[in-house]
Amino acid sequence: MIRHLVFVFLILAVPPAVSAKTPPPFTAAATCGACHADHYGNWKNSLHALSYANPIFQAAYQKAYAETSGKAAQFCLPCHAPTVRLTGDYGAKDEITREGITCDFCHSVADVKNGAFTLKTGDVKRSALKDSAPKEHGAAYGEAFATARLCSGCHDFTNRLGTKVGNTYEEWTKSQYRTDGVQCQHCHMTAMPGKTARENGRDSIHDHSLGHSMEQMLGAVRVETKEPVWMNGAVLADVLLVNAGAGHAIPTGTPARTLVLEVHALDASGKVVEVKKKMYRKRILNNKGEEMLTDGDAFLYGKKVSSDNRLLPGESRLETFRFTVRPKDIVKIAAEAYLSYQPVVITKTEMKIPLFSATVNVK
Ligand code: HEC
Ligand code: HEC
Ligand code: HEC
Ligand code: HEC
Ligand code: HEC
The missing domain is CATH 1.10.1130 (Flavocytochrome C3; Chain A, domain 2)
Known part of the structure:
Protein backbone atom coordinates (compact mmCIF):
# COMPACT_ATOMS: atom_id res chain seq x y z
CA MET A 1 0.00 0.00 0.00
CA ASP A 207 36.05 -12.04 -28.59
CA HIS A 208 34.29 -9.71 -26.16
CA SER A 209 35.80 -11.06 -22.96
CA LEU A 210 38.64 -8.56 -23.53
CA GLY A 211 40.97 -10.50 -21.41
CA HIS A 212 43.94 -12.22 -22.80
CA SER A 213 44.61 -15.91 -23.10
CA MET A 214 47.28 -17.45 -20.90
CA GLU A 215 49.07 -18.15 -24.18
CA GLN A 216 49.19 -14.45 -24.95
CA MET A 217 50.37 -13.65 -21.42
CA LEU A 218 53.11 -16.25 -21.59
CA GLY A 219 54.33 -14.86 -24.89
CA ALA A 220 54.36 -11.29 -23.60
CA VAL A 221 57.65 -11.44 -21.74
CA ARG A 222 60.67 -13.49 -22.76
CA VAL A 223 63.54 -14.23 -20.39
CA GLU A 224 66.95 -15.52 -21.48
CA THR A 225 69.67 -16.49 -19.02
CA LYS A 226 73.16 -16.14 -20.47
CA GLU A 227 75.93 -18.45 -19.33
CA PRO A 228 77.00 -17.22 -15.87
CA VAL A 229 80.68 -16.41 -15.28
CA TRP A 230 83.04 -16.39 -12.31
CA MET A 231 84.63 -13.08 -11.47
CA ASN A 232 86.42 -11.84 -8.34
CA GLY A 233 84.92 -14.50 -6.11
CA ALA A 234 81.34 -14.02 -7.30
CA VAL A 235 79.04 -15.55 -9.89
CA LEU A 236 77.83 -12.99 -12.42
CA ALA A 237 74.67 -13.87 -14.31
CA ASP A 238 73.34 -11.85 -17.25
CA VAL A 239 69.60 -12.07 -17.79
CA LEU A 240 67.88 -10.63 -20.85
CA LEU A 241 64.27 -9.49 -20.43
CA VAL A 242 62.20 -8.78 -23.57
CA ASN A 243 58.71 -7.28 -23.97
CA ALA A 244 57.96 -9.55 -26.89
CA GLY A 245 54.18 -9.52 -27.09
CA ALA A 246 52.44 -6.50 -25.56
CA GLY A 247 51.53 -3.44 -27.61
CA HIS A 248 52.30 -1.21 -24.61
CA ALA A 249 54.55 -1.19 -21.56
CA ILE A 250 54.64 -4.20 -19.23
CA PRO A 251 53.12 -3.73 -16.80
CA THR A 252 50.56 -1.30 -18.21
CA GLY A 253 47.46 0.30 -16.79
CA THR A 254 46.94 1.06 -13.15
CA PRO A 255 50.06 1.57 -11.01
CA ALA A 256 49.33 -1.29 -8.57
CA ARG A 257 50.96 -3.68 -11.06
CA THR A 258 54.63 -4.63 -10.97
CA LEU A 259 56.70 -6.85 -13.22
CA VAL A 260 59.18 -8.82 -11.13
CA LEU A 261 62.31 -10.56 -12.34
CA GLU A 262 63.48 -13.06 -9.73
CA VAL A 263 66.81 -14.84 -10.13
CA HIS A 264 67.74 -17.85 -7.98
CA ALA A 265 71.24 -19.28 -7.56
CA LEU A 266 71.02 -23.03 -6.83
CA ASP A 267 73.51 -25.53 -5.42
CA ALA A 268 74.07 -29.13 -6.59
CA SER A 269 71.17 -30.43 -4.45
CA GLY A 270 68.81 -27.86 -5.96
CA LYS A 271 68.71 -25.73 -2.80
CA VAL A 272 68.51 -21.98 -3.19
CA VAL A 273 71.78 -20.31 -2.18
CA GLU A 274 70.80 -16.73 -2.90
CA VAL A 275 67.86 -14.80 -4.42
CA LYS A 276 67.93 -11.48 -6.27
CA LYS A 277 64.89 -9.53 -7.36
CA LYS A 278 64.35 -6.62 -9.68
CA MET A 279 61.06 -4.72 -9.97
CA TYR A 280 59.71 -2.83 -12.98
CA ARG A 281 57.02 -0.30 -12.29
CA LYS A 282 55.82 3.26 -12.31
CA ARG A 283 56.13 5.08 -8.98
CA ILE A 284 53.61 7.83 -8.31
CA LEU A 285 53.93 10.35 -5.46
CA ASN A 286 51.44 12.77 -3.88
CA ASN A 287 52.23 16.43 -3.15
CA LYS A 288 53.98 15.44 0.11
CA GLY A 289 56.30 13.06 -1.72
CA GLU A 290 54.56 9.95 -0.34
CA GLU A 291 54.16 7.01 -2.68
CA MET A 292 50.59 6.25 -3.82
CA LEU A 293 50.31 2.49 -3.60
CA THR A 294 46.71 1.89 -4.56
CA ASP A 295 44.86 2.60 -7.81
CA GLY A 296 42.33 4.89 -6.14
CA ASP A 297 44.97 6.97 -4.33
CA ALA A 298 47.02 7.34 -7.52
CA PHE A 299 43.93 8.49 -9.44
CA LEU A 300 42.96 11.03 -6.76
CA TYR A 301 46.21 12.32 -5.31
CA GLY A 302 49.02 11.33 -7.73
CA LYS A 303 51.02 14.53 -8.27
CA LYS A 304 54.15 13.28 -9.95
CA VAL A 305 55.68 10.22 -11.58
CA SER A 306 58.95 9.87 -9.69
CA SER A 307 60.33 6.96 -11.70
CA ASP A 308 59.24 4.58 -14.42
CA ASN A 309 61.41 1.62 -15.39
CA ARG A 310 58.73 -0.49 -17.07
CA LEU A 311 59.56 -2.46 -20.19
CA LEU A 312 58.43 -0.58 -23.30
CA PRO A 313 56.85 -2.43 -26.24
CA GLY A 314 59.56 -4.35 -28.09
CA GLU A 315 62.25 -3.34 -25.59
CA SER A 316 65.04 -5.74 -24.51
CA ARG A 317 66.87 -5.11 -21.29
CA LEU A 318 70.02 -6.82 -20.10
CA GLU A 319 70.41 -7.10 -16.31
CA THR A 320 73.47 -8.36 -14.46
CA PHE A 321 73.07 -10.11 -11.10
CA ARG A 322 76.01 -10.70 -8.76
CA PHE A 323 75.89 -13.65 -6.33
CA THR A 324 78.37 -13.53 -3.46
CA VAL A 325 76.97 -15.62 -0.57
CA ARG A 326 78.47 -19.06 -1.39
CA PRO A 327 79.57 -18.59 -4.98
CA LYS A 328 81.61 -21.83 -5.12
CA ASP A 329 78.47 -23.90 -4.43
CA ILE A 330 76.40 -22.40 -7.26
CA VAL A 331 75.77 -24.80 -10.15
CA LYS A 332 72.58 -23.38 -11.68
CA ILE A 333 70.93 -20.02 -12.21
CA ALA A 334 67.14 -19.97 -12.61
CA ALA A 335 65.28 -16.81 -13.66
CA GLU A 336 61.55 -16.18 -13.49
CA ALA A 337 59.41 -13.22 -14.58
CA TYR A 338 55.96 -12.63 -13.12
CA LEU A 339 53.37 -9.92 -12.74
CA SER A 340 52.55 -8.97 -9.20
CA TYR A 341 49.30 -7.19 -8.57
CA GLN A 342 48.28 -5.86 -5.18
CA PRO A 343 44.66 -4.75 -5.24
CA VAL A 344 42.95 -3.70 -2.04
CA VAL A 345 39.60 -5.27 -1.21
CA ILE A 346 39.46 -5.46 2.58
CA THR A 347 43.15 -5.84 3.09
CA LYS A 348 45.92 -5.80 0.57
CA THR A 349 46.27 -9.09 -1.28
CA GLU A 350 48.93 -10.13 -3.72
CA MET A 351 48.24 -11.96 -6.97
CA LYS A 352 51.11 -13.52 -8.87
CA ILE A 353 50.88 -14.25 -12.59
CA PRO A 354 53.87 -16.25 -13.87
CA LEU A 355 55.08 -15.21 -17.32
CA PHE A 356 58.34 -16.96 -18.16
CA SER A 357 61.15 -18.96 -16.58
CA ALA A 358 64.54 -20.18 -17.75
CA THR A 359 67.43 -22.11 -16.17
CA VAL A 360 71.09 -22.34 -17.12
CA ASN A 361 74.08 -24.27 -15.70
CA VAL A 362 77.19 -22.58 -14.34
CA LYS A 363 80.29 -23.90 -16.13
C1 HEC B 1 34.45 -2.03 -24.99
C2 HEC B 1 33.48 -1.79 -26.04
C3 HEC B 1 32.52 -2.90 -26.43
C4 HEC B 1 31.56 -3.49 -25.64
C5 HEC B 1 31.28 -3.26 -24.17
C6 HEC B 1 30.83 -4.40 -26.50
N1 HEC B 1 31.35 -4.37 -27.77
FE1 HEC B 1 30.63 -5.37 -29.40
N2 HEC B 1 32.23 -4.74 -30.50
C7 HEC B 1 33.21 -3.85 -30.06
C8 HEC B 1 34.22 -3.72 -31.08
C9 HEC B 1 35.50 -2.89 -30.98
C10 HEC B 1 33.82 -4.54 -32.18
C11 HEC B 1 34.56 -4.75 -33.50
C12 HEC B 1 35.69 -5.74 -33.31
C13 HEC B 1 36.54 -5.90 -34.53
O1 HEC B 1 35.97 -5.88 -35.65
O2 HEC B 1 37.75 -6.08 -34.39
C14 HEC B 1 32.53 -5.14 -31.78
C15 HEC B 1 31.76 -5.98 -32.61
C16 HEC B 1 30.46 -6.41 -32.30
C17 HEC B 1 29.52 -7.06 -33.23
C18 HEC B 1 29.79 -7.37 -34.70
C19 HEC B 1 30.26 -8.81 -34.87
C20 HEC B 1 31.66 -9.01 -34.38
O3 HEC B 1 31.85 -9.82 -33.45
O4 HEC B 1 32.60 -8.33 -34.89
C21 HEC B 1 28.39 -7.33 -32.50
C22 HEC B 1 27.13 -8.00 -33.01
C23 HEC B 1 28.61 -6.86 -31.15
N3 HEC B 1 29.87 -6.31 -31.06
C24 HEC B 1 27.68 -6.98 -30.13
C25 HEC B 1 27.94 -6.67 -28.79
C26 HEC B 1 27.08 -7.04 -27.68
C27 HEC B 1 25.77 -7.76 -27.80
C28 HEC B 1 27.68 -6.58 -26.54
C29 HEC B 1 27.27 -6.78 -25.10
C30 HEC B 1 26.93 -8.13 -24.67
C31 HEC B 1 28.90 -5.88 -26.95
N4 HEC B 1 29.04 -5.99 -28.30
C32 HEC B 1 29.76 -5.19 -26.08
C33 HEC B 1 33.22 -3.20 -28.84
C34 HEC B 1 32.40 -3.48 -27.76
C1 HEC C 1 15.96 -9.06 -32.28
C2 HEC C 1 17.34 -9.45 -32.43
C3 HEC C 1 18.42 -8.42 -32.15
C4 HEC C 1 18.54 -7.62 -31.02
C5 HEC C 1 17.62 -7.53 -29.80
C6 HEC C 1 19.77 -6.88 -31.17
N1 HEC C 1 20.38 -7.21 -32.36
FE1 HEC C 1 22.11 -6.49 -33.06
N2 HEC C 1 21.93 -7.56 -34.77
C7 HEC C 1 20.95 -8.50 -35.02
C8 HEC C 1 21.21 -9.16 -36.29
C9 HEC C 1 20.39 -10.27 -36.92
C10 HEC C 1 22.41 -8.58 -36.80
C11 HEC C 1 23.13 -8.92 -38.11
C12 HEC C 1 24.31 -9.82 -37.87
C13 HEC C 1 25.24 -9.92 -39.05
O1 HEC C 1 25.24 -9.04 -39.92
O2 HEC C 1 26.04 -10.89 -39.09
C14 HEC C 1 22.81 -7.58 -35.84
C15 HEC C 1 23.92 -6.79 -35.97
C16 HEC C 1 24.48 -6.00 -34.96
C17 HEC C 1 25.72 -5.28 -35.05
C18 HEC C 1 26.63 -5.20 -36.25
C19 HEC C 1 26.00 -4.20 -37.19
C20 HEC C 1 26.95 -3.18 -37.78
O3 HEC C 1 26.74 -2.72 -38.92
O4 HEC C 1 27.91 -2.76 -37.13
C21 HEC C 1 25.91 -4.64 -33.85
C22 HEC C 1 27.07 -3.75 -33.45
C23 HEC C 1 24.78 -4.97 -33.02
N3 HEC C 1 23.92 -5.79 -33.71
C24 HEC C 1 24.63 -4.52 -31.71
C25 HEC C 1 23.49 -4.72 -30.95
C26 HEC C 1 23.29 -4.14 -29.64
C27 HEC C 1 24.30 -3.28 -28.90
C28 HEC C 1 22.05 -4.54 -29.22
C29 HEC C 1 21.35 -4.16 -27.94
C30 HEC C 1 21.19 -2.73 -27.70
C31 HEC C 1 21.48 -5.37 -30.28
N4 HEC C 1 22.37 -5.44 -31.31
C32 HEC C 1 20.23 -5.97 -30.22
C33 HEC C 1 19.88 -8.77 -34.20
C34 HEC C 1 19.60 -8.15 -32.98
C1 HEC D 1 34.11 3.29 -21.35
C2 HEC D 1 35.47 3.03 -20.95
C3 HEC D 1 36.24 1.91 -21.61
C4 HEC D 1 36.35 1.62 -22.96
C5 HEC D 1 35.71 2.35 -24.15
C6 HEC D 1 37.25 0.48 -23.06
N1 HEC D 1 37.65 0.09 -21.80
FE1 HEC D 1 38.80 -1.51 -21.34
N2 HEC D 1 38.48 -1.21 -19.35
C7 HEC D 1 37.85 -0.11 -18.81
C8 HEC D 1 37.83 -0.23 -17.37
C9 HEC D 1 37.24 0.79 -16.39
C10 HEC D 1 38.45 -1.47 -17.06
C11 HEC D 1 38.70 -2.05 -15.67
C12 HEC D 1 37.56 -2.78 -15.14
C13 HEC D 1 37.83 -3.26 -13.74
O1 HEC D 1 38.72 -4.10 -13.55
O2 HEC D 1 37.16 -2.79 -12.82
C14 HEC D 1 38.85 -2.05 -18.34
C15 HEC D 1 39.49 -3.29 -18.48
C16 HEC D 1 40.08 -3.73 -19.67
C17 HEC D 1 40.94 -4.89 -19.81
C18 HEC D 1 41.27 -5.88 -18.71
C19 HEC D 1 42.38 -5.40 -17.90
C20 HEC D 1 42.78 -6.44 -16.89
O3 HEC D 1 43.14 -6.01 -15.81
O4 HEC D 1 42.76 -7.63 -17.20
C21 HEC D 1 41.36 -4.95 -21.10
C22 HEC D 1 42.31 -5.96 -21.71
C23 HEC D 1 40.73 -3.84 -21.80
N3 HEC D 1 39.95 -3.13 -20.90
C24 HEC D 1 40.90 -3.55 -23.14
C25 HEC D 1 40.11 -2.65 -23.85
C26 HEC D 1 40.13 -2.50 -25.29
C27 HEC D 1 41.02 -3.29 -26.22
C28 HEC D 1 39.22 -1.53 -25.61
C29 HEC D 1 38.84 -1.01 -27.00
C30 HEC D 1 38.33 -2.00 -27.93
C31 HEC D 1 38.62 -1.08 -24.36
N4 HEC D 1 39.19 -1.77 -23.33
C32 HEC D 1 37.64 -0.09 -24.26
C33 HEC D 1 37.29 0.93 -19.52
C34 HEC D 1 37.09 0.95 -20.89
C1 HEC E 1 50.66 -6.89 -29.77
C2 HEC E 1 49.53 -7.27 -28.92
C3 HEC E 1 48.89 -6.20 -28.05
C4 HEC E 1 48.42 -4.96 -28.43
C5 HEC E 1 48.51 -4.27 -29.79
C6 HEC E 1 47.80 -4.40 -27.24
N1 HEC E 1 47.91 -5.26 -26.18
FE1 HEC E 1 47.19 -4.98 -24.30
N2 HEC E 1 48.16 -6.65 -23.66
C7 HEC E 1 48.80 -7.57 -24.48
C8 HEC E 1 49.37 -8.62 -23.65
C9 HEC E 1 50.17 -9.81 -24.15
C10 HEC E 1 49.06 -8.29 -22.31
C11 HEC E 1 49.45 -9.09 -21.04
C12 HEC E 1 50.73 -8.57 -20.43
C13 HEC E 1 50.47 -7.46 -19.48
O1 HEC E 1 49.59 -7.59 -18.64
O2 HEC E 1 51.15 -6.43 -19.57
C14 HEC E 1 48.28 -7.05 -22.34
C15 HEC E 1 47.75 -6.40 -21.24
C16 HEC E 1 46.84 -5.33 -21.29
C17 HEC E 1 46.18 -4.73 -20.15
C18 HEC E 1 46.42 -5.09 -18.71
C19 HEC E 1 45.84 -6.34 -18.35
C20 HEC E 1 46.42 -6.90 -17.09
O3 HEC E 1 45.80 -7.85 -16.60
O4 HEC E 1 47.47 -6.47 -16.61
C21 HEC E 1 45.36 -3.75 -20.63
C22 HEC E 1 44.46 -2.84 -19.81
C23 HEC E 1 45.54 -3.70 -22.07
N3 HEC E 1 46.44 -4.68 -22.44
C24 HEC E 1 44.88 -2.82 -22.93
C25 HEC E 1 45.30 -2.56 -24.24
C26 HEC E 1 44.88 -1.42 -25.04
C27 HEC E 1 43.89 -0.38 -24.58
C28 HEC E 1 45.56 -1.49 -26.22
C29 HEC E 1 45.55 -0.50 -27.37
C30 HEC E 1 45.89 0.88 -27.04
C31 HEC E 1 46.37 -2.71 -26.18
N4 HEC E 1 46.19 -3.31 -24.97
C32 HEC E 1 47.18 -3.15 -27.23
C33 HEC E 1 48.90 -7.50 -25.85
C34 HEC E 1 48.58 -6.39 -26.62
C1 HEC F 1 39.88 7.73 -17.82
C2 HEC F 1 39.18 6.55 -17.35
C3 HEC F 1 39.24 6.18 -15.88
C4 HEC F 1 38.90 6.95 -14.79
C5 HEC F 1 38.46 8.41 -14.78
C6 HEC F 1 39.04 6.09 -13.62
N1 HEC F 1 39.46 4.84 -13.99
FE1 HEC F 1 39.78 3.25 -12.77
N2 HEC F 1 40.43 2.16 -14.36
C7 HEC F 1 40.39 2.58 -15.68
C8 HEC F 1 40.88 1.51 -16.53
C9 HEC F 1 41.00 1.59 -18.04
C10 HEC F 1 41.21 0.44 -15.67
C11 HEC F 1 41.71 -0.97 -15.98
C12 HEC F 1 42.79 -1.18 -16.87
C13 HEC F 1 44.07 -0.64 -16.37
O1 HEC F 1 44.68 -1.30 -15.52
O2 HEC F 1 44.45 0.43 -16.85
C14 HEC F 1 40.92 0.89 -14.31
C15 HEC F 1 41.11 0.12 -13.17
C16 HEC F 1 40.80 0.52 -11.88
C17 HEC F 1 40.98 -0.30 -10.70
C18 HEC F 1 41.49 -1.73 -10.67
C19 HEC F 1 40.29 -2.61 -10.85
C20 HEC F 1 40.58 -4.07 -10.86
O3 HEC F 1 39.66 -4.84 -11.19
O4 HEC F 1 41.70 -4.47 -10.56
C21 HEC F 1 40.53 0.43 -9.63
C22 HEC F 1 40.51 -0.01 -8.17
C23 HEC F 1 40.10 1.72 -10.14
N3 HEC F 1 40.28 1.73 -11.51
C24 HEC F 1 39.57 2.72 -9.36
C25 HEC F 1 39.21 3.98 -9.85
C26 HEC F 1 38.72 5.05 -9.01
C27 HEC F 1 38.47 4.96 -7.51
C28 HEC F 1 38.52 6.13 -9.83
C29 HEC F 1 38.09 7.53 -9.46
C30 HEC F 1 38.87 8.16 -8.41
C31 HEC F 1 38.88 5.70 -11.18
N4 HEC F 1 39.26 4.40 -11.15
C32 HEC F 1 38.79 6.53 -12.31
C33 HEC F 1 39.95 3.79 -16.16
C34 HEC F 1 39.58 4.85 -15.36
Missing part, protein backbone atom coordinates in the same frame (compact mmCIF):
# COMPACT_ATOMS: atom_id res chain seq x y z
CA ILE A 2 2.72 2.44 1.00
CA ARG A 3 4.68 1.44 -2.08
CA HIS A 4 1.63 2.19 -4.20
CA LEU A 5 1.35 5.63 -2.72
CA VAL A 6 5.01 6.34 -3.30
CA PHE A 7 4.61 5.19 -6.89
CA VAL A 8 1.67 7.51 -7.51
CA PHE A 9 3.53 10.35 -5.87
CA LEU A 10 6.54 9.79 -8.10
CA ILE A 11 4.42 9.80 -11.24
CA LEU A 12 2.85 13.07 -10.18
CA ALA A 13 6.16 14.58 -9.14
CA VAL A 14 7.99 13.95 -12.42
CA PRO A 15 7.28 16.57 -15.08
CA PRO A 16 5.32 14.60 -17.70
CA ALA A 17 7.20 16.10 -20.66
CA VAL A 18 10.38 14.40 -19.51
CA SER A 19 9.00 11.08 -18.32
CA ALA A 20 6.68 10.49 -21.25
CA LYS A 21 8.82 11.57 -24.19
CA THR A 22 12.44 10.71 -23.35
CA PRO A 23 13.07 7.02 -23.93
CA PRO A 24 15.84 5.44 -21.90
CA PRO A 25 18.94 6.22 -23.98
CA PHE A 26 20.62 2.85 -23.45
CA THR A 27 19.27 -0.69 -23.82
CA ALA A 28 20.17 -3.38 -21.27
CA ALA A 29 22.83 -5.92 -22.21
CA ALA A 30 20.43 -8.83 -21.63
CA THR A 31 18.13 -7.39 -24.32
CA CYS A 32 20.99 -7.40 -26.84
CA GLY A 33 21.94 -10.83 -25.54
CA ALA A 34 18.59 -12.32 -26.58
CA CYS A 35 19.87 -12.18 -30.18
CA HIS A 36 23.63 -11.79 -29.64
CA ALA A 37 23.97 -14.71 -27.22
CA ASP A 38 27.64 -15.42 -27.93
CA HIS A 39 28.74 -11.81 -27.48
CA TYR A 40 26.70 -11.63 -24.31
CA GLY A 41 28.25 -14.83 -22.94
CA ASN A 42 31.77 -13.48 -23.54
CA TRP A 43 31.06 -10.04 -22.19
CA LYS A 44 29.16 -11.11 -19.05
CA ASN A 45 32.28 -12.38 -17.30
CA SER A 46 34.61 -9.69 -18.61
CA LEU A 47 36.18 -6.97 -16.52
CA HIS A 48 34.24 -4.54 -18.69
CA ALA A 49 30.95 -6.00 -17.44
CA LEU A 50 32.31 -5.90 -13.89
CA SER A 51 33.90 -2.45 -14.12
CA TYR A 52 31.37 -0.95 -11.71
CA ALA A 53 30.26 -3.98 -9.69
CA ASN A 54 33.59 -5.65 -8.98
CA PRO A 55 34.66 -5.52 -5.31
CA ILE A 56 38.12 -4.13 -6.10
CA PHE A 57 36.66 -1.10 -7.84
CA GLN A 58 33.91 -0.74 -5.21
CA ALA A 59 36.42 -0.71 -2.34
CA ALA A 60 38.50 1.99 -4.04
CA TYR A 61 35.43 3.95 -5.15
CA GLN A 62 33.81 4.03 -1.73
CA LYS A 63 37.03 5.28 -0.15
CA ALA A 64 37.41 7.95 -2.86
CA TYR A 65 33.73 8.89 -2.51
CA ALA A 66 34.07 9.42 1.24
CA GLU A 67 37.31 11.40 0.92
CA THR A 68 35.91 13.77 -1.72
CA SER A 69 32.41 14.20 -0.20
CA GLY A 70 30.92 12.45 -3.22
CA LYS A 71 32.80 14.28 -5.98
CA ALA A 72 34.46 11.00 -6.95
CA ALA A 73 31.21 10.00 -8.66
CA GLN A 74 31.76 12.60 -11.36
CA PHE A 75 35.35 11.62 -11.55
CA CYS A 76 35.36 7.80 -11.60
CA LEU A 77 32.02 6.82 -13.16
CA PRO A 78 32.50 8.26 -16.68
CA CYS A 79 34.95 5.39 -17.25
CA HIS A 80 33.73 2.70 -14.84
CA ALA A 81 29.98 3.20 -15.50
CA PRO A 82 30.12 5.25 -18.71
CA THR A 83 26.36 5.41 -19.39
CA VAL A 84 26.27 8.19 -16.74
CA ARG A 85 27.74 10.43 -19.46
CA LEU A 86 24.20 10.66 -20.88
CA THR A 87 21.90 9.48 -18.10
CA GLY A 88 23.49 11.56 -15.33
CA ASP A 89 22.75 8.72 -12.90
CA TYR A 90 25.75 9.45 -10.66
CA GLY A 91 23.98 7.83 -7.70
CA ALA A 92 24.03 4.51 -9.64
CA LYS A 93 20.34 3.90 -9.03
CA ASP A 94 19.59 2.52 -12.51
CA GLU A 95 20.39 -1.06 -13.44
CA ILE A 96 22.09 0.12 -16.67
CA THR A 97 24.64 2.13 -14.67
CA ARG A 98 25.64 -0.96 -12.72
CA GLU A 99 26.14 -2.85 -16.00
CA GLY A 100 29.42 -0.97 -16.27
CA ILE A 101 30.87 -0.86 -19.77
CA THR A 102 27.80 -2.25 -21.39
CA CYS A 103 27.06 -3.25 -25.04
CA ASP A 104 25.01 -0.22 -25.86
CA PHE A 105 27.57 2.24 -24.52
CA CYS A 106 30.29 1.03 -26.92
CA HIS A 107 27.96 0.38 -29.82
CA SER A 108 26.55 3.93 -29.56
CA VAL A 109 30.00 5.50 -29.97
CA ALA A 110 29.99 7.57 -33.16
CA ASP A 111 33.60 8.66 -32.65
CA VAL A 112 36.34 9.34 -30.09
CA LYS A 113 38.68 12.30 -30.36
CA ASN A 114 41.30 13.41 -27.82
CA GLY A 115 39.72 11.19 -25.22
CA ALA A 116 36.18 12.58 -25.75
CA PHE A 117 33.35 10.31 -26.88
CA THR A 118 30.66 11.42 -29.34
CA LEU A 119 27.62 9.27 -28.50
CA LYS A 120 24.64 8.64 -30.78
CA THR A 121 22.13 6.42 -29.05
CA GLY A 122 19.08 4.97 -30.75
CA ASP A 123 18.22 2.35 -33.32
CA VAL A 124 21.53 2.37 -35.23
CA LYS A 125 24.29 0.17 -33.76
CA ARG A 126 27.83 0.57 -35.02
CA SER A 127 30.74 -1.83 -35.40
CA ALA A 128 33.60 -2.63 -37.77
CA LEU A 129 31.29 -4.70 -40.03
CA LYS A 130 30.76 -3.01 -43.38
CA ASP A 131 28.15 -5.36 -44.81
CA SER A 132 25.71 -5.98 -42.00
CA ALA A 133 22.09 -5.15 -42.77
CA PRO A 134 19.93 -6.61 -40.00
CA LYS A 135 16.18 -6.03 -40.15
CA GLU A 136 16.06 -6.07 -36.32
CA HIS A 137 17.75 -2.68 -35.93
CA GLY A 138 19.73 -0.11 -37.88
CA ALA A 139 23.44 -0.70 -38.46
CA ALA A 140 26.39 1.38 -39.57
CA TYR A 141 30.13 1.12 -40.00
CA GLY A 142 32.06 2.96 -37.30
CA GLU A 143 35.71 3.54 -38.08
CA ALA A 144 36.61 3.85 -34.39
CA PHE A 145 35.62 0.18 -33.92
CA ALA A 146 38.44 -0.92 -36.16
CA THR A 147 41.09 1.15 -34.35
CA ALA A 148 42.65 1.80 -30.95
CA ARG A 149 40.77 5.10 -30.84
CA LEU A 150 37.71 3.37 -29.41
CA CYS A 151 39.75 2.25 -26.40
CA SER A 152 41.61 5.58 -26.01
CA GLY A 153 38.64 7.28 -24.33
CA CYS A 154 39.20 5.22 -21.16
CA HIS A 155 42.61 3.55 -21.43
CA ASP A 156 44.52 6.82 -21.34
CA PHE A 157 44.20 8.46 -18.01
CA THR A 158 45.87 11.66 -16.89
CA ASN A 159 44.37 12.78 -13.57
CA ARG A 160 43.26 16.27 -12.58
CA LEU A 161 46.69 17.10 -11.20
CA GLY A 162 48.16 16.39 -14.64
CA THR A 163 49.76 13.08 -13.63
CA LYS A 164 49.85 10.23 -16.11
CA VAL A 165 48.31 7.46 -14.04
CA GLY A 166 47.42 4.84 -16.66
CA ASN A 167 48.32 5.63 -20.26
CA THR A 168 48.14 2.38 -22.18
CA TYR A 169 46.91 4.13 -25.33
CA GLU A 170 49.73 6.67 -25.32
CA GLU A 171 52.29 3.89 -24.83
CA TRP A 172 50.82 2.17 -27.86
CA THR A 173 50.91 5.34 -30.02
CA LYS A 174 54.69 5.50 -29.51
CA SER A 175 55.25 1.85 -30.46
CA GLN A 176 56.10 0.03 -33.65
CA TYR A 177 52.68 -1.70 -33.37
CA ARG A 178 50.96 1.56 -34.22
CA THR A 179 53.24 2.10 -37.22
CA ASP A 180 52.48 -1.45 -38.36
CA GLY A 181 48.73 -0.94 -37.92
CA VAL A 182 48.36 -3.48 -35.07
CA GLN A 183 45.40 -2.19 -33.04
CA CYS A 184 44.32 -3.11 -29.48
CA GLN A 185 41.54 -5.24 -30.99
CA HIS A 186 44.03 -7.39 -32.93
CA CYS A 187 45.42 -8.71 -29.65
CA HIS A 188 42.49 -8.29 -27.26
CA MET A 189 39.45 -8.99 -29.48
CA THR A 190 40.57 -11.78 -31.76
CA ALA A 191 38.19 -13.65 -34.09
CA MET A 192 36.68 -16.81 -32.61
CA PRO A 193 33.92 -19.26 -33.53
CA GLY A 194 30.44 -18.00 -32.61
CA LYS A 195 27.25 -16.60 -34.14
CA THR A 196 27.08 -12.85 -34.82
CA ALA A 197 23.35 -13.19 -34.15
CA ARG A 198 21.11 -16.11 -33.28
CA GLU A 199 19.13 -15.76 -36.50
CA ASN A 200 20.70 -14.72 -39.82
CA GLY A 201 24.08 -14.46 -38.11
CA ARG A 202 27.44 -15.53 -39.52
CA ASP A 203 29.90 -17.96 -37.94
CA SER A 204 32.72 -15.84 -36.58
CA ILE A 205 32.66 -13.19 -33.87
CA HIS A 206 35.24 -11.01 -32.15
